[in-house]
Amino acid sequence: MSKKLTKRSEDYSKWYNELVVKADLAENSGVRGCMVIKPYGYAIWENMQAELDRMFKETGHENAYFPLFVPKSLFEAEEKNAEGFAKECAIVTHYRLKNDPDKEGKLMVDPEAKLEEELIVRPTSEAIIWNTYKNWIQSYRDLPIMINQWANVVRWEMRTRLFLRTAEFLWQEGHTAHATEREAIEEAEQMMHVYAEFAENFMAVPVVKGLKTESERFAGAVETYCIEALMQDGKALQAGTSHFLGQNFAKAFDVKYANKEGKQDYVWATSWGVSTRLMGALIMTHSDDNGLVLPPRLAPIQVVIVPIYKGDEQLDAISERVKPLIKELRAKGISVKFDNRDTHKPGWKFNEYELKGVPVRLAIGKRDMENNTFEVARRDTLEKEIVPADEVVDKIAALLEDIQENIYNNALNYRKEHITKVDTFEDFKEVLEVKGGFVLAHWDGTPETEDKIKELTKATIRCVPLDSQEEAGTCVFSGKPSNRRVLFAKAY
Amino acid sequence: MSKKLTKRSEDYSKWYNELVVKADLAENSGVRGCMVIKPYGYAIWENMQAELDRMFKETGHENAYFPLFVPKSLFEAEEKNAEGFAKECAIVTHYRLKNDPDKEGKLMVDPEAKLEEELIVRPTSEAIIWNTYKNWIQSYRDLPIMINQWANVVRWEMRTRLFLRTAEFLWQEGHTAHATEREAIEEAEQMMHVYAEFAENFMAVPVVKGLKTESERFAGAVETYCIEALMQDGKALQAGTSHFLGQNFAKAFDVKYANKEGKQDYVWATSWGVSTRLMGALIMTHSDDNGLVLPPRLAPIQVVIVPIYKGDEQLDAISERVKPLIKELRAKGISVKFDNRDTHKPGWKFNEYELKGVPVRLAIGKRDMENNTFEVARRDTLEKEIVPADEVVDKIAALLEDIQENIYNNALNYRKEHITKVDTFEDFKEVLEVKGGFVLAHWDGTPETEDKIKELTKATIRCVPLDSQEEAGTCVFSGKPSNRRVLFAKAY
Numbered sequence: 001m002s003k004k005l006t007k008r009s010e011d012y013s014k015w016y017n018e019l020v021v022k023a024d025l026a027e028n029s030g031v032r033g034c035m036v037i038k039p040y041g042y043a044i045w046e047n048m049q050a051e052l053d054r055m056f057k058e059t060g061h062e063n064a065y066f067p068l069f070v071p072k073s074l075f076e077a078e079e080k081n082a083e084g085f086a087k088e089c090a091i092v093t094h095y096r097l098k099n100d101p102d103k104e105g106k107l108m109v110d111p112e113a114k115l116e117e118e119l120i121v122r123p124t125s126e127a128i129i130w131n132t133y134k135n136w137i138q139s140y141r142d143l144p145i146m147i148n149q150w151a152n153v154v155r156w157e158m159r160t161r162l163f164l165r166t167a168e169f170l171w172q173e174g175h176t177a178h179a180t181e182r183e184a185i186e187e188a189e190q191m192m193h194v195y196a197e198f199a200e201n202f203m204a205v206p207v208v209k210g211l212k213t214e215s216e217r218f219a220g221a222v223e224t225y226c227i228e229a230l231m232q233d234g235k236a237l238q239a240g241t242s243h244f245l246g247q248n249f250a251k252a253f254d255v256k257y258a259n260k261e262g263k264q265d266y267v268w269a270t271s272w273g274v275s276t277r278l279m280g281a282l283i284m285t286h287s288d289d290n291g292l293v294l295p296p297r298l299a300p301i302q303v304v305i306v307p308i309y310k311g312d313e314q315l316d317a318i319s320e321r322v323k324p325l326i327k328e329l330r331a332k333g334i335s336v337k338f339d340n341r342d343t344h345k346p347g348w349k350f351n352e353y354e355l356k357g358v359p360v361r362l363a364i365g366k367r368d369m370e371n372n373t374f375e376v377a378r379r380d381t382l383e384k385e386i387v388p389a390d391e392v393v394d395k396i397a398a399l400l401e402d403i404q405e406n407i408y409n410n411a412l413n414y415r416k417e418h419i420t421k422v423d424t425f426e427d428f429k430e431v432l433e434v435k436g437g438f439v440l441a442h443w444d445g446t447p448e449t450e451d452k453i454k455e456l457t458k459a460t461i462r463c464v465p466l467d468s469q470e471e472a473g474t475c476v477f478s479g480k481p482s483n484r485r486v487l488f489a490k491a492y
Numbered sequence: 493m494s495k496k497l498t499k500r501s502e503d504y505s506k507w508y509n510e511l512v513v514k515a516d517l518a519e520n521s522g523v524r525g526c527m528v529i530k531p532y533g534y535a536i537w538e539n540m541q542a543e544l545d546r547m548f549k550e551t552g553h554e555n556a557y558f559p560l561f562v563p564k565s566l567f568e569a570e571e572k573n574a575e576g577f578a579k580e581c582a583i584v585t586h587y588r589l590k591n592d593p594d595k596e597g598k599l600m601v602d603p604e605a606k607l608e609e610e611l612i613v614r615p616t617s618e619a620i621i622w623n624t625y626k627n628w629i630q631s632y633r634d635l636p637i638m639i640n641q642w643a644n645v646v647r648w649e650m651r652t653r654l655f656l657r658t659a660e661f662l663w664q665e666g667h668t669a670h671a672t673e674r675e676a677i678e679e680a681e682q683m684m685h686v687y688a689e690f691a692e693n694f695m696a697v698p699v700v701k702g703l704k705t706e707s708e709r710f711a712g713a714v715e716t717y718c719i720e721a722l723m724q725d726g727k728a729l730q731a732g733t734s735h736f737l738g739q740n741f742a743k744a745f746d747v748k749y750a751n752k753e754g755k756q757d758y759v760w761a762t763s764w765g766v767s768t769r770l771m772g773a774l775i776m777t778h779s780d781d782n783g784l785v786l787p788p789r790l791a792p793i794q795v796v797i798v799p800i801y802k803g804d805e806q807l808d809a810i811s812e813r814v815k816p817l818i819k820e821l822r823a824k825g826i827s828v829k830f831d832n833r834d835t836h837k838p839g840w841k842f843n844e845y846e847l848k849g850v851p852v853r854l855a856i857g858k859r860d861m862e863n864n865t866f867e868v869a870r871r872d873t874l875e876k877e878i879v880p881a882d883e884v885v886d887k888i889a890a891l892l893e894d895i896q897e898n899i900y901n902n903a904l905n906y907r908k909e910h911i912t913k914v915d916t917f918e919d920f921k922e923v924l925e926v927k928g929g930f931v932l933a934h935w936d937g938t939p940e941t942e943d944k945i946k947e948l949t950k951a952t953i954r955c956v957p958l959d960s961q962e963e964a965g966t967c968v969f970s971g972k973p974s975n976r977r978v979l980f981a982k983a984y
C-alpha cells in the first residue's frame with residue numbers, strides 16, 4: 001500500500017480516511033460500522049485516558065462499572081432520553097445458538113431461547129445507573145455520588161466514519177448525584193472546564209465553551225454544556241459535552257433523599273462524556289499532507305532515532321553512541337524509539353515517522369559520528385538542524401515544549417481567522433460557503449428559525465458561547481430582535 | 493444494613509456473598525446475571541489492571557481494541573470454538589426501537605429493523621480478531637503480532653455469582669500470531685508464568701501451574717495452560733488460562749504468511765486471559781469473618797488514620813499532627829486516607845476499615861497526642877501496638893511488606909496442607925468429602941474415567957502440574973496403568 005496521502009486541498013475527507021488507515025490508527029472491521037482501533041491509535045487513546053482519568057480523580061470522582069445491557073423497561077423510563085436513542089439501539093433478543101439442522105456445521109439462533117424482556121446494548125448509561133443509584137441513596141449523607149466509567153457504547157449509525165461516527169465507540173461517562181440544584185450545575189460546569197483544559201493543554205486543540213440550544217441538547221437534559229473545536233476544513237466538531245439533568249432521571253427512577261431536616265426531595269443529576277471521537281478532532285486539527293502531527297504530550301513515541309549506516313560495524317558504533325542518549329531521555333520521562341531494523345531503509349523510516357506524527361526525529365550517520373552531532377527534525381514545521389551531541393537532550397526537551405505550543409497557536413490562529421461576525425443572511429451563506437468556520441450571528445431564539453437555517457445552509461448552532469456579550473441586534477434570518485450572538489457552523 | 497458477616501464455618505458461600513456486598517465491592521444489577529462493580533471494588537481491579545498491563549508491555553505486547561460484536565458467519569468459522577460457546581451467546585437481532593402503538597409511552601422492537609445477519613456479543617474474540625489479522629499478515633516480516641485488549645465479554649450463565657460467574661465480565665484477552673509452532677508455544681507458556689507471577693507477587697495467591705486435560709481445554713485450543721488457586725473452603729479456582737491454538741484459527745480464517753524462502757504456511761496462534769474472576773480469588777483466599785483482607789500491593793487504601801477526639805479543637809490538633817505524616821507516607825508512594833468525618837464514630841470506622849480490608853490502621857487520641865504516639869493495627873493478624881511518632885513511617889513501610897508476605901505464606905501453608913496424595917478411590921472420595929483441597933492421584937488418561945469421576949465426586953482434573961514427576965502407578969478409578977499423578981479438586 002502506498003503511504004502517499006491525497007492532499008487536503010484536493011479532498012479533505014479522503015485525506016482523513018486515508019490518514020487514519022495509513023498511519024495505523026484504525027480501520028473498518030468485519031462488523032458493519034464498527035472499527036478496529038490499532039495499537040498505534042490505541043496508544044494515543046491510552047495517553048488521553050490517563051490524563052483525563054487523573055483530572056477526574058483530582059476533581060473527586062471515582063471509577064466504577066455498570067452493565068452493558070439495559071432492560072427495555074428501564075430504558076424507556078425516562079421518556080425523552082429513550083425517545084432520543086430509540087432509533088439507534090442494538091437489541092439483544094436471544095441468549096443461545098443451536099446447530100442449524102438444514103446446514104451442516106452452521107449455527108442458528110435458537111428460537112426457544114428468546115428473552116422475556118429485550119436488552120438494549122447501552123447507547124448511554126443514565127437508565128441503568130439511576131436504577132442503581134436508587135438503592136444507594138437514602139439521605140443527604142449519601143450525596144454527592146461522583147462516579148465515572150470507562151466503557152464501550154453502541155449507537156446504530158447508518159453512515160459511519162472512523163473515530164468520528166461509529167456504531168460502537170469507546171468513551172467515559174460521568175454520572176453524578178447531588179442534594180442541590182446549584183451543586184449539580186456547578187459540577188456540570190466544572191466538567192466542561194475540565195474537558196476544555198484537557199483539549200487545550202494536552203490535545204493542543206483550542207475550544208469554544210458554551211451552552212447548547214434546546215434542539216441540540218442531550219435527550220433528557222435540562223442544559224447541555226459543550227466544547228466546540230474547529231477543524232482545518234472549516235467544519236466544527238463537538239469535542240465533549242456535560243449535561244445538567246435536573247431531576248429528570250431522579251423522577252423517572254424515583255430517587256429521593258432525606259435532607260438534614262428529614263424532608264424528602266428528588267436528587268439532582270449530571271452526566272458528561274468524551275469519546276474516541278476526540279481522536280478525530282486530534283487528527284483533523286493538526287495533521288498535514290505528509291501525515292499526522294501529534295502534540296508531544298499525547299504522542300506514544302516522542303522521539304525516534306534513525307541510524308544511517310552501511311554494515312553491522314557502523315550500526316554497532318551508532319548503537320553505542322545513542323545508548324546513553326536514550327537512557328538520559330527516558331530518565332527525563334521522554335519516550336524514545338531507536339529504530340534499528342535492517343528491513344527498512346532510512347528514507348522509508350523518515351516517511352513512516354512523518355506519517356505517524358512523531359514530534360522529533362533524530363538521524364545519525366557517518367558524518368554525525370565523526371562530528372559528534374545529530375540531525376534533529378521537528379515534525380510540525382519539518383525544519384531540520386545539526387545539533388552537537390552534548391546539546392541534544394536540552395534541544396529535544398525544548399523542542400517538545402515548543403511543538404506543543406506551536407501547534408496550539410497555529411490552531412488558535414486558524415480559529416481566530418475563522419470566526420466571522422455577519423449581520424445579513426446573504427453574508428451568512430457566503431461565509432459558510434466560501435470561507436467556512438464559525439459564524440457569529442444574531443438569532444431570534446426559536447427552534448423554527450434554527451431548523452430553517454439548518455435546512456437552507458446545513459449550519460447548526462454549535463453553542464451560545466459562555467463569553468458572549470449582550471448585544472442588541474436582529475436575527476440574521478427572521479429579522480426579529482435578538483440580544484446575543486450565537487455560534488453557527490457546519491459540523492461533523 | 494448490618495455490617496456483621498455470616499461466619500465462614502457456618503456457611504462459606506453466604507459469607508462470600510455478604511462480604512462482596514457489604515465491603516462495597518459489587519452488587520447484582522437490574523439486569524439478570526450482570527453485576528455493578530462499585531468504586532471500592534473497581535479500584536482494586538484498576539490496581540490489578542495496572543500491574544498486569546505493565547507486565548504485558550514489558551513482555552512486548554501492545555494494546556488495541558476490536559469490536560464487541562461478531563457476525564454469526566465469522567463466529568461459526570472455527571467450529572470447535574463456536575460449538576463451545578454457542579449455548580451461552582447473547583444475540584443482537586434488531587437495530588431499532590419504535591413507539592408501541594398499543595402502549596402509550598412504551599417502546600417495542602421495530603420488526604422492520606431486523607439485521608440480515610445476527611451479531612453475537614463477543615464471548616471471546618478469536619473469531620473477530622483472526623478475521624482482522626488475516627489482512628495484517630502477508631509475510632514473516634509482519635510477525636509476530638502481540639496484541640492484548642481490555643474489554644467486556646458476555647457469556648450467558650444461568651446460575652451466577654458476583655465476580656465468580658457473571659453474564660457480563662471484564663477481562664483482558666491477549667491474541668498473538670507467530671511464524672513458528674515453537675514460538676507460539678513459548679508465548680503461551682510465558683503468559684502462564686506472567687499470570688503466576690502476578691497472582692503470587694501481587695495478589696499473594698499461590699498457584700499451581702499446569703496443563704488442562706483435553707476435556708477441560710478451551711474450545712478451539714490445542715493445549716491450555718492454567719494457573720489454579722485453592723480457596724479457604726477447599727475448592728479450587730482457575731485463575732488464568734493461556735492457550736496454544738496451533739493453526740486452528742489460521743486455517744479457519746485462511747491466514748497464511750510467506751516465510752523467508754517465500755513458502756506459504758499457516759500462522760501459529762495463542763490467546764490468554766484473566767478476568768474480574770480474579771477478584772473472587774483474591775477475596776476468598778485471604779479474607780476472614782471480620783471482612784476483607786487485602787494484599788498491600790493491591791489495596792486502594794494502604795493506611796487509614798482514624799482520629800479519636802471530642803470537639804473541633806481536639807480534631808484540629810490531631811489534624812495538625814497527622815498532616816506531615818500523611819505527606820511523608822505519600823512521598824513514599826503509600827496511599828493514605830485520613831478519615832476525619834464527624835458523621836461516624838471511631839468504633840464504626842474501625843469496623844468499616846476492617847470490613848474493607850485496609851492493611852494498616854492508625855488511631856490517634858488524646859493520650860497518643862500527649863505521648864506523641866500512634867496506635868498501629870494490622871489487618872491480617874488484628875494485632876495492635878503503640879508506636880512512637882518518629883518511628884511510625886518505618887513501622888508502616890515494614891508492616892506493608894510483612895502483611896504481603898504473611899498472607900501469602902498463610903495461603904501457601906493452607907495449600908500445602910491441602911494437597912493430598914491418594915491411591916484408592918475410597919480415600920479419594922473421603923479426602924474430597926472430609927478434608928477438601930487438591931487431590932493428587934493417578935489417572936488412566938481417558939476422558940471416560942475423568943467423566944465418571946466427575947459424575948461420582950464432582951471433582952474435575954484441575955491440571956497436570958508442570959512440576960509433576962513421572963511415577964508408575966495405577967488409576968485410582970479404573971486400576972489401569974498411569975505414569976503420572978494429576979491434580980483433582982472440586983472447583984468454582
Ligand SMILES: [Zn+2]
Nearest residue numbers: 417418435436
Ligand atoms: Zn481559511
Ligand SMILES: [Zn+2]
Nearest residue numbers: 726910927928
Ligand atoms: Zn482443612
